Amino acid sequence: MKALLVLVVLLLGAAVVADRVGEGIAEERVAAQVAQRGGLAGPPSVDITGFPFLTQALRGRYDEVRVSLTAEQLGQPAGTTADVSLRGVQLPLADALSGSVQEVPVDRIDGAATLSYALLAAQLPGGTTLAPEGGGVRVTRTVQVLGRDFPLTAAGTVGLAGQDLVVDVDEAAAAGVDVPDAVVDRAADLLDFRYPVPALPFGLQLTGVRAAPDGVHVAVEATGTVLRG
Numbered sequence: 001m002k003a004l005l006v007l008v009v010l011l012l013g014a015a016v017v018a019d020r021v022g023e024g025i026a027e028e029r030v031a032a033q034v035a036q037r038g039g040l041a042g043p044p045s046v047d048i049t050g051f052p053f054l055t056q057a058l059r060g061r062y063d064e065v066r067v068s069l070t071a072e073q074l075g076q077p078a079g080t081t082a083d084v085s086l087r088g089v090q091l092p093l094a095d096a097l098s099g100s101v102q103e104v105p106v107d108r109i110d111g112a113a114t115l116s117y118a119l120l121a122a123q124l125p126g127g128t129t130l131a132p133e134g135g136g137v138r139v140t141r142t143v144q145v146l147g148r149d150f151p152l153t154a155a156g157t158v159g160l161a162g163q164d165l166v167v168d169v170d171e172a173a174a175a176g177v178d179v180p181d182a183v184v185d186r187a188a189d190l191l192d193f194r195y196p197v198p199a200l201p202f203g204l205q206l207t208g209v210r211a212a213p214d215g216v217h218v219a220v221e222a223t224g225t226v227l228r229g
Helices: 002-037 053-059 093-098 117-122 181-191
Strands: 045-048 061-069 080-090 104-115 129-133 136-145 148-161 164-174 193-196 205-212 215-227
Antiparallel strands (some): 045 061, 104 215
């Protein structure tokens, strides 16, 4: 009986090892196919979730494939990243291993793209800084009104207008300078800005936005996607 238990444990251990090894190989192949069919500049970081992996591989359908994309892979400026989950990925393992994949149907994709504050600030006049504050964004910048420079700090909300990220300043104050309210109000309008969010892979659409510690997170999703390259 003891010998049988040891044998069962060894077999289970071997199965787990085989499952993990197979997953590692598959993740590499899936990453290559996602890059090629998704029009990416390079293979992304891929994590196939769920256990056991081999049962998913045998049926050629993966419940969830998590993909992390860098700015370089997205072909976007530094400070742009994306983390998305591909759900219901149909990719026969034999096709992936042989390189004969023509298309990759995906039931649903969701996740978020992150635009760093440094990236957004770089789109604005020199000296502008952005930082998270109270669920919104704090904008600091020197603006010129009536021929004079005024250092301003303002609280803004983030939102979406079509494909544009919009920061709308609703409260501004001169930084340590006695400035008439009318001048501050006029200058505050100069702090509002839009940033056209670049086209994202996989047919992703923008669905929401929020300020986070590492940047502005733009929620994205797509349904019924077929990756063809």
